Amino acid sequence: MRSLALALMLAALPALAAGFLVLTLADVGRGVWLLHGISLVVMLALAGGLQTVRVSLSRFAVVLIPGVVMVLCAFPLLGTAAGPERWVRLGPVTLYVAPVVLPLALVVVAQAHRWGEKWKGVGFLWLKMTAFVLALQPDLAQVVALSGATVVVVLAARMSWLRRAMWCVPLAPAIWLATRWPDPLTPVNYVEGVFRLAWEHSPLAGLAVVVAALTFLVVFAWRLAKIDQSLVALAVYYGFLLAGSVWEITPAPLIGFGAGPVIGFGLAAGTVALMQKPQSLHLPN
Secondary structure (H helix, E strand, C coil), rough: CHHHHHHHHHHHHHHHHHHHHHHHCCCHHHHHHHHHHHHHHHHHHHHHHHHHCCECCHHHHHHHHHHHHHHHHHHHHCCCCCCCEEEEEEEEEEEEEHHHHHHHHHHHHHHHHHHHHHHHHHHHHHHHHHHHHHHCCCCHHHHHHHHHHHHHHHHHCCCCCCHHHHHCCCCHHHHHHCCCCCCCCCCCCCCCHHHHHHHHHHHHHHHHHHHHHHHHHHHHHHHHHHHHHHHHHHHHHHHHHHHHHCCCCCCCCCCCCCCCHHHHHHHHHHHHHCCCCCCHEEECC
16 A cells, blocks of 8 residues: 555544444454454555556546445335345345445545536536435435535535535535434444443543544544645545534444444545546546
């Protein structure tokens, strides 16, 4: 893994370290540790692999990738789960889809200006549609996080304030829609309840987890801003999710147990690194 992907991985170290602390405090079994270890290996493989891959990307990717992400986010709605419709079953593993693919979509749309600002508008449309798909699940935390990140990307784009309002205001109904149904999610102390678990153990543990989360967000946002200001949207996305985990309505990304957020972070970090390579970009006339 080379410099850029490695730098983004290093930014996640405080949160990942806090995750090990939380799993230790929760005294989880071997199965949880095994799945967590596998997800970390996949995260590193994705980040490092995408950093080194040489591919040719076109403007069509700006249309295709966010659209595929929306479809993948809609898959859980086809299930018959008694609880929240946010997961798909892959053999013995249940995967939380949104945190795997949403960071990827945000990276692609944030970098769409490389193909011209009009292509970024297509990406905005897909993100808005994805917000409504998530609202139907209902997944308030992901809708809010995606909406907040989208606003950051829109504000970074070169367009009039009227056009910015046109892209941002329709996100409000998606947030409202997500609040209309009760969320049957039952929080797990080492998934959604990591902050409560740490504080209940001791003030020192609680403070350590909070500091780790804030350090991750600040360093990650700083690293992304050095690459492209629009990419700060990715840090905003994770910030909203961490805030949601304080209210125990969503897993704490990288701190709480869960393969989805960990794999999604590796996919996003690798994609950021890949898209910075001038030789990997194919810009048709």
